[in-house]
Amino acid sequence: MAILTLREALNQAMSEEMERDPSVFLMGEEVAEYDGAYKVSKGMLAKFGPMRVVDSPISEAGFAGLGVGAAMCGLRPIIEMMTWNFAIQAFDQIINHAAKMLYMSGGQYKVPMVIRGPHGAAHMLSAQHSQCVDHMLVNCPGLKIISTIDPADAKGLMKSAIRDDNTVLFLESEMHYGRSGEVPDGEHIVPIGVGIVKREGTDVTLVAWNKMVLLAQDVAVELEKEGISVEIIDPRTLMPLDEEIIFNSVRKTNRLVVLEEGWGVASFGCHIVDRVVKECFDDLDAPPERVTNLFVPMPYNERLEHEVMPTAERTISAIKAVLYK
């Protein structure tokens, strides 16, 4: 067990997989000579050379499409997007090509590719650099989607993602690349589609992923002082979703709050609530609540930005609402 930052854990996962499998390569803007815009690929060029750690032009659709084609021909690309905001340029490749190739070719062409990068807001990056796109992508069959900032989970899930024969989208967080945690050495695999109970509790189920897990943990500590016991579920993978871990928790607590970054209209939280209402209707003692971004583009001003993101105050209110407190 070593203490690694998120960026080191991701680096370790990619490097170990590239050592194990020569068909794996990393491509993206600034990944090679610059060591990665966020230094996730630091040192990898020196280790693997320029055919396997490749600086791309600023052409997200182009190099995502290159990844699709290379994967169809037997390579296993890791495509780094400097941010998922830029990946919107490549949505045609992700949605129209990567996600559908296996299906529309009748099972002949799989696309074993990972597309990864930071997701959601960082700090004062304004409207075009602070978006969440997970709810847009999770709507499309044929993709797997992982969203995590936990270093150990990131390592284990990245290794699974690289070995997976499907296109896996991997959502990280810019603000948390430097955040440390214990990470098992070597062959540490976390299976895709398996959630985790981040904190056990009895009064309310709080589902949160990526950086919202940290807010959930802060809120849980705060509410404990008031005698409210919060159970935090981190699905880690949005697609396929570990529904059972959520259902089991709701069956115990009888109350659900989903805490998610991003706009709340037709969001992934809506889907979770839909599934819980359908499968756990008789277990619910209150209508589920959701905490999301406010439905506005991200403003630049720090105070406004803070207000747009899910806050501890709004999360606590939501939890108290389902507890009728």
Next chain:
Amino acid sequence: MTQKLSNQLLVAFYKEMLLGRRLEERVGQLYVQQKFSGFCHLYIGQEAVSTGCLNAIRKGQDYVITGYRDHVAPVVLGMEPGVMMAELLGKVTGCARGKGGSMHMFSEKFRFMGGHGIVGGQVPLATGAAWKIKYNKEDLVALCFLGDAASNQGQFHEALNMAAIWDLPCIFIIENNKYGMGTAISRTCSLTTLADRAKAYNMRQAVVDGRNVVNTYTQMKEIVDETRKTSKPILVEIQTYRFRGHSVSDPGNYRTKEEVEKERARDCLVLLKDIMLNQKAAKEDDFEKFEEEIADKVEAAVAFAEDSPEPELDELYKHVLV
């Protein structure tokens, strides 16, 4: 200019092009008879492009990808016509198990990477195939077909740039049939020679006659061999014409009768027949035999497709994920 090809090769080309032509005519009939639905973009008029290019490569080894006008290319690569026809009819015996349809023919066996419906979206995929060739140090090339209007898409330009900076063995082939759907390319692109787009990427370029298959094949052979040897990409504009509308439902009102008639006079099949008669590669009555032979093949393909079963409902959830 025209080089001489062997009689045997000319006959083979003629039969191959005739098969493409008659298959597509039959496909058009089946569509009008409502034997299948969806979109249907016919290749009629452009057969010399497929035959000229795909006989210049190593079939089944070199990679090939194209847009949605994709019924003929896989057959030229070696796919049974019935398997293509079955796909059109949505049958489980089709080359994509009835899940792709007219615009999404695929064959991993023949390294035919599809059949793509987003204009220009397939171009970066071709650079991916070429990247794999370079990555694994293989003696292969990737062929990417696209229409004239697809060269207005951003992804086309991104792909050409990548192929150029990384020296990828990729041959980008613009099949210039003069129209993007109903809009003349002269109205949407300020260049008169589309191959000139290569200049922006310091890339080799070529303009190829796509009506005379002997020229198409000869020029493409040279281009393919050169690309294989140098691993440098090239942008090829092949000048051709489609006699039918953009799709079966398009009456083609945006072009004059005179224009179409003028083009029919240099129909690739007519030109090749002339060459064959001149070269004594075949006699007039041989062509009747070719027609009969091809008609049998076409009808066998239709019969196979019509007799094939539909996919079962349990096929629905197969192949969403591996």
